[in-house]
């Protein structure tokens with residue numbers, strides 16, 4: 074029996090959402106009794122029969138005397154009816170009873186609450202489950218409707234946090250029914266929902282109505298097929314519910330409708346002119362965006378409320394890798410472009426004056442999220458096409474306020490660097506991310522930005538969304554970084570571009586210096602003296618061309634593949650070998666790997682070489698701590714090398730690995746031990762007794778691209794099949810990984 078989180082739950086409104094909530098809570102057994110409130114006794118009887126509730130009352134007034142601080146009222150009536158229920162709550166309920174709601178618009182509910190109560194009441198936690206179905210009414214309730222869906226809570230008062238019993242209870246109930254709880258402001262919620270949900274419902278209703286009333290075609294639907302059905306599925310939703318939403322969120326919906334109408338006119342004109350370039354580029358762009366959306370959703374456990382059947386099947390069809398054991402690698406390949414440099418090329422290219430051409434750009438989801446963010450801020454960016462991007466820079470002060478929150482997907486680098494440059498803008502902005510990014514620490518950038526006088530809001534625990542206020546200009550500071558992080562260093566330097574005076578950062582150990590190098594490449598004066606980097610605000614960036622080298626972090630998977638399998642001889646072409654990134658080469662060499670750097674040269678301010686790796690037996694080592702920041706992204710695959718080596722490998726001083734896309738210490742140790750290795754996680758590293766035969770088995774990636782690719786490499790020295798679950802996030806950093814792996818000799822099958 075699950076522990077009881079609440080004694081009685083009173084559900085006001087037992088339609089789809091109220092009924093599903095009641096059934097879900099019942100399924101997981103976290104309350105003693107569920108009571109429905111429904112004045113219409115016919116509906117009440119019907120709901121009683123579906124088993125959603127234990128008993129009924131005709132009004133909240135009747136129930137109020139039996140409710141106290143152990144109980145919760147869940148308001149699940151149409152948006153514009155919430156105020157009537159709130160009036161009853163105010164009149165009859167004790168302030169100790171927790172109240173929450175599920176209305177799709179939060180601003181109107183907040184307004185009603187303040188009007189009724191005088192002040193926003195502490196006991197009311199506003200919420201919105203992003204889940205639903207076009208079915209409505211009593212009996213449509215499903216006990217799994219919220220599982221793996223997001224629920225957004227918009228706590229209004231500073232006191233409504235993890236310390237508030239009402240907030241804790243509401244959050245715990247949603248989590249108990251399998252939902253993922255996010256928090257954001259009322260404003261952010263209403264704006265985001267207007268674009269992603271309310272607009273598409275308005276369009277679906279309008280399209281069906283337009284066609285149904287076309288005076289020239291009265292039997293038009295006789296000829297409609299799958300496309301029409303898919304596009305208009307949501308027009309079967311409850312008209313009353315959507316009517317309420319449109320009225321309650323009118324301002325934001327009108328903004329979205331206006332934008333859409335404007336763009337529709339452009340398309341109309343292009344069609345009239347038979348302007349095939351415009352039509353084709355619009356359709357291609359839209360297709361790409363939709364596919365990126367489907368991919369990012371399939372890598373999240375959450376689904377949106379309005380998923381089509383096709384989306385739903387794409388989401389349930391997660392990508393898994395199945396690897397046959399054994400083999401070796403050979404040949405000569407070039408892996409995609411460096412992720413860190415790709416992000417920075419878009420950022421600095423956008424802020425520069427003039428046109429920047431980028432080649433070798435990584436067309437992975439992370440860098441594409443950065444590219445999209447700048448498009449959302451009005452920068453004209455062409456491409457990427459085969460790694461080529463043209464950025465029409467707008468200058469340091471030319472960005473426009475984005476209409477919506479900027480979605481950084483899975484990318485910590487994008488979010489942290491963007492935070493710095495957004496701190497210098499005069500507009501407010503919000504940065505959001507996927508499930509994995511939403512759990513990562515942003516306090517590390519919020520803190521120095523706050524020292525610079527910038528107002529930055531985070532969620533509890535310093536997690537995203539990040540809300541950056543444009544009301545104050547950053548002030549120059551000196552920041553002594555508590556951790557070795559290139560992202561934090563870059564964030565402060567980018568904010569420093571906008572400050573009056575000189576901003577400097579010292580780092581406890583050297584970290585990648587791509588920001589400093591690229592700033593210099595764009596003509597900005599950046600000084601590096603020892604561990605201190607300094608720049609003075611108020612300058613300008615001048616467009617420059619950028620050739621992005623192949624990513625050493627992506628190359629590392631193949632370097633280790635060759636280093637651990639007898640018979641291997643592999644060359645990785647045109648790899649960036651910036652001294653702040655070569656920890657993987659240094660560590661592998663110390664373990665005994667046979668690595669040769671060929672054709673060393675400098676390209677666009679970054680050193681580059683072809684890297685040849687031939688098999689040689691590896692031995693365990695104590696990894697020097699000074700190499701940790703220089704190999705920070707390569708440890709997952711270095712752990713595979715350690716498992717194959719003779720003797721013990723010890724890593725320490727790498728606690729940062731616990732806050733990457735997953736807790737890479739725990740997740741790698743679990744995966745290694747699952748396939749027969751001997752790995753012991755420590756708070757800041759790992760001890761691996763190498764040389765034990767690796768068997769096979771199932772690996773969970775925890776949505777982490779590098780975990781997936783590391784275990785694909787491990788298959789080379791395994792004796793049985795390895796199945797790696799949930800590999801869709803590989804597309805964030807290494808699109809085409811499986812094809813290249815196959816090409817060099819890894820026996821990988823992609824199942825979706």
Ligand code: S3P
Nearest residue numbers: 413486557558559560561705706
């Ligand atoms: C990066 C810095 C590193 C690294 C990340 C990319 C960058 O993060 O792990 O993949 O591009 O600046 P930290 O700054 O958190 O060490």
